[in-house]
Amino acid sequence: MVPVRHHGELLGALAVTKPGRESLSPTEEKLVSDVGAQAGLVLRNGRLTAELMARLEELKASRLRLVAAQDEERRRMERDLHDGAQQQLVALKIQLSLVEQLAEGGQPVAPMLAQLKQDTTDALETLRDLARGIYPPLLASEGLPTALAGHARRVSVPVEIVADGVGRYPKDLEAAVYFCCLEALQNVAKYARASSVTVNLRAEGRSLTFTVSDDGTGFDPASTxxxxxxxxxxxxxxxxxxxxxxxxxxxxxxxxxxxxxxxxDDSRPLVDLAH
Ligand SMILES: Nc1ncnc2c1ncn2[C@@H]1O[C@H](COP(=O)(O)OP(=O)(O)O)[C@@H](O)[C@H]1O
Ligand SMILES: [Mg+2]
Structure with missing residues (x-):
């Protein structure tokens, strides 16, 4: 009986029997232990492959969920555009035709123009709100700490932001961290009944870490x-x-x-020089 190991880890055992009660010769023993060592590698590779496949499946599932979430987001944007800015612009166009007719008939148009100016401002505001939800302009221009601080002002619980060594990162990384922090903050506002929450951003070596900690009710992750x-x-x-x-x-x-x-190498200066 020979243990099958790989780098010291016991993965199995190899049992060899010979006819009768004959014992193994030293050469045979060496052979069996060599085979045992090879088998260790094979078993280890088999396990690694299985682990890799499982991780791939997990990744595929998470990609699918992300795509589904993005589709949902697009539908929401389409609805917002359709019911919001699009309606406002259609109304503006009708009003403008009316003003045109009034002007052609030599009628006073100043009061209507004032109203149209206000309507245009409203439409702009609607579009700006929508754009903020898609990719916050502060995040693009100033980076994570400033963008999060800008958002924090609108959270119903006092938020403290602590940023340590945080620079600029690729757009998708900044967006991922930003929207994770927003969701965590939203949960605090929705469920925690907290008196304060701290967002900590920290760049260490080759990783960027964030924590969102509240002093609220907490919950039991096992049963929630x-x-x-x-x-x-x-x-x-x-x-x-x-x-x-x-x-x-x-x-x-x-x-x-x-x-x-x-x-x-990915980090850019905190102040975007293009601005
Ligand atoms: N900061 C928090 N304080 C207390 N409970 C929380 C907090 N964050 C999450 N939870 C609990 O975890 C559950 C799941 O949260 P989440 O995955 O964000 O779902 P939802 O989309 O319902 O917000 C919530 O329903 C709530 O019970
Ligand atoms: Mg939530």
């Missing part, structure tokens, strides 16, 4: 069904080869912690 919010956060991190964990217990507050690899 995961919602689409947590799934989206996990998917966003996974898509960038990162990780996400949600630490919570009843009465002990909640911490969402995500980490993504980022190469140092």
């Amino acid at each position: 069904p995961q919602g689409s919010g947590s799934q989206n956060m996990a998917d966003r991190m996974e898509a960038l080869d990162g990780t996400l964990e949600i630490l919570s217990r009843p009465g002990g507050g909640t911490t969402v912690r995500g980490s993504v690899p980022c190469s140092v």
